[in-house]
Amino acid sequence: MMRALRLIADWEPRAGYTPSDDELETHRTSSGSKVWRSPRLELSDLPEPALGEHDVLIEVANCGICGSDMHMYESDADGYMLYPGLTRFPNIIGHEFAGRVVEAGTRVRSLRRDDIVSVEEIQWCGRCTSCRRGYFNHCDNLEELGFTRPGAMAQYVAVDEKYCWKLDPIAERTGSAAEALTLGALIEPTAVSYHAMFARNQRYMPGNYCVVFGAGPIGLAAEVLALAAGCALVVVVDPSASRRRTATALGAQHVLDPAGQDIDEALLELSRGRGFDMVVEAAGAPLHTVAPLRRSLNVDAAICYIGRSERPTPLPLEDYQVRRVQVYGALGHSGQGAFQNVIRLMAAGLLNLRPMISATVGLGEAPAAFKRLESREDAKILIQPNA
Numbered sequence: 001m002m003r004a005l006r007l008i009a010d011w012e013p014r015a016g017y018t019p020s021d022d023e024l025e026t027h028r029t030s031s032g033s034k035v036w037r038s039p040r041l042e043l044s045d046l047p048e049p050a051l052g053e054h055d056v057l058i059e060v061a062n063c064g065i066c067g068s069d070m071h072m073y074e075s076d077a078d079g080y081m082l083y084p085g086l087t088r089f090p091n092i093i094g095h096e097f098a099g100r101v102v103e104a105g106t107r108v109r110s111l112r113r114d115d116i117v118s119v120e121e122i123q124w125c126g127r128c129t130s131c132r133r134g135y136f137n138h139c140d141n142l143e144e145l146g147f148t149r150p151g152a153m154a155q156y157v158a159v160d161e162k163y164c165w166k167l168d169p170i171a172e173r174t175g176s177a178a179e180a181l182t183l184g185a186l187i188e189p190t191a192v193s194y195h196a197m198f199a200r201n202q203r204y205m206p207g208n209y210c211v212v213f214g215a216g217p218i219g220l221a222a223e224v225l226a227l228a229a230g231c232a233l234v235v236v237v238d239p240s241a242s243r244r245r246t247a248t249a250l251g252a253q254h255v256l257d258p259a260g261q262d263i264d265e266a267l268l269e270l271s272r273g274r275g276f277d278m279v280v281e282a283a284g285a286p287l288h289t290v291a292p293l294r295r296s297l298n299v300d301a302a303i304c305y306i307g308r309s310e311r312p313t314p315l316p317l318e319d320y321q322v323r324r325v326q327v328y329g330a331l332g333h334s335g336q337g338a339f340q341n342v343i344r345l346m347a348a349g350l351l352n353l354r355p356m357i358s359a360t361v362g363l364g365e366a367p368a369a370f371k372r373l374e375s376r377e378d379a380k381i382l383i384q385p386n387a
């Protein structure tokens with residue numbers, strides 16, 4: 001048996017939402033916020049996961065609480081889950097983690113006992129049309145660790161070896177497996193930002209100016225990546241004072257409170273009248289972040305859209321045409337080496353993400369940590385299921 005944190009919710013499709021036959025049969029839905037009601041956390045004793053022949057059993061060292069975890073836990077006025085995406089409950093949540101391999105399936109080739117790894121959350125199949133075109137994040141048979149499959153807020157998790165990335169380079173650099181297992185829990189969210197900024201947007205050049213909206217973990221990772229990549233100016237915008245303090249500690253040249261500002265004007269001035277080359281939207285509030293930008297976009301600017309929002313947003317397309325602006329929708333972290341390169345950057349000492357970690361707690365304290373995160377004051381809280 002093992003200790004695990006499960007998210008439980010009631011299947012009660014909203015009036016006006018008709019689930020498909022498949023959804024009715026499997027209770028697996030791509031419209032979480034339309035069907036799941038009264039989400040709640042429960043600490044349980046569950047059987048250890050069964051091991052497939054291509055799987056490794058991982059003893060989880062650290063697992064971060066993500067914004068998506070919060071949105072699965074939080075509900076609206078009618079009691080419906082905020083998270084709008086692919087989900088199936090009850091499920092063990094948690095997908096930003098690092099751990100140690102304790103057992104390997106009979107056909108595992110790339111890993112063995114005692115290897116330390118970080119793991120992709122996107123459980124791509126490798127066989128569908130999207131995967132065969134190289135678009136793993138858009139797999140037609142997508143499963144997501146901690147959303148539709150048992151995740152890592154548990155003592156053990158079983159995953160296919162093909163989703164694992166070894167942390168040895170970080171352990172060698174820091175001289176500590178424990179440190180590699182801590183930083184390793186930050187790789188997944190950092191790879192999401194990396195994928196958006198350098199894989200989706202392939203026009204980045206050192207010396208570019210970058211503005212990041214949102215100083216949650218994804219935005220902070222984008223900030224640190226921009227600095228590591230040689231952006232000559234990195235500006236972070238966030239309404240929360242404590243998050244702005246973390247952004248300042250991580251090295252941005254300017255950190256702005258958007259309240260009461262003409263953000264387009266402020267950014268135009270900071271960019272010496274030229275505008276920014278890369279905009280990272282990690283706030284999920286495009287109406288207040290991307291939509292107001294006009295003169296603060298440089299010619300050939302790239303807007304990397306990572307934040308999630310179901311609200312339609314009017315965008316100034318005329319300005320985009322005149323300024324040759326491109327908008328990149330970006331999702332996930334699989335393919336094109338995002339995990340590999342984030343691990344390399346960490347091992348080279350180029351990504352200082354440590355200040356993002358605001359607390360580390362045991363599994364028993366996890367429900368209280370979720371409660372505390374409701375205020376969005378903390379950056380990243382790590383859970384240690386085996387502490």
Ligand SMILES: [Zn+2]
Nearest residue numbers: 066067068096
């Ligand atoms: Zn996440």
Ligand SMILES: [Zn+2]
Nearest residue numbers: 125128131139
């Ligand atoms: Zn696929």
